[in-house]
Amino acid sequence: MTADGRSRLAAALLAVACAVPEPAPAPPVTGPSGHVQSNLPEATGPIDHAPEDTSPPAPPPASEPPPPPPVAIVDRPITYDEARIARTIAYRQAHQDPAAAGIEIEPRMIILHHTGGGSADATWRYFDRPTIESGRKTIAAAGDLNVSSQFLVDRDGTIFRLMPETSMARHCVGLNHVAIGVENVGDLEDHLLTDAQVAADAALVRHLKARFPAITHLIGHHEYLAMEGHPYFVERDPKYRTRKADPGPEFMAKVRAQVADLGLEGPPVR
Template structure:
């Protein structure tokens, strides 16, 4: 298309059309003053970032699985602002802020938005301050579905057109960002082992969003 004005108009219409096609159901978890306070504290103490609002500038999309079999069980786990007493001792040692993510995809492919997309969520060590998390109901023993695959592809495309997304990774790849400028975790020894959402799932998603030219793990 040689006419730059026509090209720009076509591009804008394409983005608007895609935004209208994707269906997202808003089902917010509790994001009260307590969660705001804990999120700001986490940003300061874990990422070394001081700010007045619990917002992020998304650069990374991180795909996860919930390790649970139902949407409701994970939603109920994410909903309290604080980790329940005695729960997740491996991460509770650094903060009482509960885990969460911006999105969760149910087994039938329904995309739920759990909070505003640019709000802070605790879902990936070292990168929360710039990462949008997408949880998928499932696990290694409860494989993710074709409907979830399709929904993740649509969501990655939607988010990449809306924000300045540079990276698309699986949760199991997050430690590859250590020793890069994006990694911001004040305790160099703090990390947990992850294998979600599986290498096969990530390969399928990446193959279907190749045109976005998103990076995977950093190359040294």
Template sequence: MKILKLLFCLIFISCSSGRVLPKMVSKPIEFNDERKELSLKYLDEHYGIKKDVPEIEPKMIVIHWTEIKTLQESFDTFKPVHLSEKRNDIQSAGKLNVSAHYLVDRDGTIYRLMPETLMARHVIGLNHLAIGIENVGGTVETPLTDAQLKSNVFLVKYLSKKHPVEYVIGHYEYTLFIDHPFWLEKDNSYRTKKVDPGLKFMEELRRETKNLNLRPLPGN
């Protein structure tokens, strides 16, 4: 009921301001008992968190790009329970597949892949409290679009009203949190270098969401 009320308020505000809300579609990935167990194992092994259900309290939103050209290929990457053998860079950190809570197509359509309060594997050190938003594209041939930016702005505002979100970061900024209380990664060798979703995209996103009064990044 609270979610419906929130969506109604957002729709009313959008219509009153003459803006059109992005389309939101449910497109769930596989989250069966095995994915649940792998998620619980990941929480324990990487963060020292022991739970019966892989639930999180979101305090952060992390923006990504898939570096994959199409929606279907991007979805097919996240849907399976097990990590692809092609991901040699993170195979040693567990069998749980990478995923995100939302996937935004290049036309701005938002696909909800899983509940925001379940853990998704999308950012080292911070999955235990981070909502992941993936954007289709990010290649030379498929740069992120204005429609995607608008949908990301909408999602950040929507999610910040639902959850106690303190930070919104680009994936490339995750290492700024290594000495922050949010950082729980136990494996000091588990790091990847990221550039998504690009500096320009994050600058524009922050400009459009500055009224949320989110916390500045560590060191700023």
């Protein structure tokens, strides 16, 4: 075939290709109500613009309450030698448990007191003596172990630790075996307890509760008789009771207001 013939054949084939009609577009699809529906496939790709999230932010995870601030405690131990230990055990056997063989206690409550005087040094010297003075007839008749407490709070709020918290002190009838005693220097007349002592007692109570979670009660010495009948109260001598006024309702109310969040119980309501 000549070149001229090949050109004419190519032109003819091109004309036939151009004559093939394009397919007609699909008719629109109408729904039951007659509205035109799209016949395009549903989009399966990502949405370009997600709807804005207007829900409130999630709360932060719960956290443990902060630990109580450290309390400044000055160690000023009273004499607690073998002779005093023996007297303490003898007291426990007479008043709490005939089988008692040690001085250790598990603190379950805190009892606040006042000393009846205006000097921390004089109180320390008094507690340092191992035996009770004979002039205190009711107390001396119940045993020769001298009175004491685990803590002494001076009028400026200084806290002295006189003996370990888990060693028994003789400071409250029926409750010595479960109670930590806190003496405050002062009285109800000449040496009224101070705001510094309120703050110090509250801080000490908070500290002791953190150290000894089993503590459930906070009372004043004047409230102790209301504990009679409670499982904590143990006194084998039914005649051995004393009447106390320290540290008084006003002082206790102030301290309790500062530690209300601890949920400590007071004496049972009678």
